[in-house]
Each structure stands twice: as structure tokens, then as C-alpha cells.
Amino acid sequence: MAKKLPITQNGKDYKPGDIVTWMRPSNRPHIGIVVNQKSRDGKRYKVVHNIGGDQVAEEMLFHYTITGHYRYKFAD
Numbered sequence: 001m002a003k004k005l006p007i008t009q010n011g012k013d014y015k016p017g018d019i020v021t022w023m024r025p026s027n028r029p030h031i032g033i034v035v036n037q038k039s040r041d042g043k044r045y046k047v048v049h050n051i052g053g054d055q056v057a058e059e060m061l062f063h064y065t066i067t068g069h070y071r072y073k074f075a076d
Contacts, residue, residue, distance in 0.1 A: 005069040011044025014061060018071050020047060022064035030064060 006013070014020065016036040024030050032049030039046060039059040046057045 001073050003071050003073065005071055007066045007069050009062065011039070011061060014045060014069065015071070016045055018069060020061065020066060020070075021068035023067050024051075024064050029067070032060075034061075 005018070014034050016034050018034040020032050020034060022030045022032075030049065030051065032047040034045045035048050035057055037046040037057050038044070044059070044061055047060055048055055048057045049060065050056070
């Protein structure tokens with residue numbers, strides 16, 4: 001079951017497993033998944049994504065305009 005979550009500027013609202021979508025410059029959509037690795041300052045989680053090279057885990061949650069935030073819960 002998917003749940004659409006609010007888009008916020010608070011890193012604590014984004015949990016491992018969440019799917020996040022962004023709009024990059026030139027109206028190019030982008031997608032990533034929040035993982036259980038913390039940012040350098042420990043205030044938010046990193047995101048795994050791929051912008052043309054290979055997948056990377058980076059502190060990039062707020063680098064682009066967030067357009068969607070989703071969480072999936074698997075049925076028991």
C-alpha cells in the first residue's frame with residue numbers, strides 16, 4: 001500500500017525506504033530512495049540515486065525541488 005506524504009523542508013520527515021521525486025533544472029524529473037546512512041551532520045538520511053554515472057548514496061535530499069514523497073507499507 002502506498003502513502004503520499006507531505007513535502008517538507010525537515011530532513012527528519014524522510015525515512016529509510018521513502019521514495020522521493022524531484023524536478024531538476026530544465027524540467028528533468030528525478031527519483032531516489034532514502035537509505036539508512038546518515039548525512040555528515042547526522043540530521044537527515046542520504047539518498048541513493050543515479051544521474052547518469054552510477055548509483056550513489058549522497059546528501060542530496062534538498063538539492064533540487066522536491067515534487068513527491070512516498071512511503072510503502074507491505075501487507076502482513
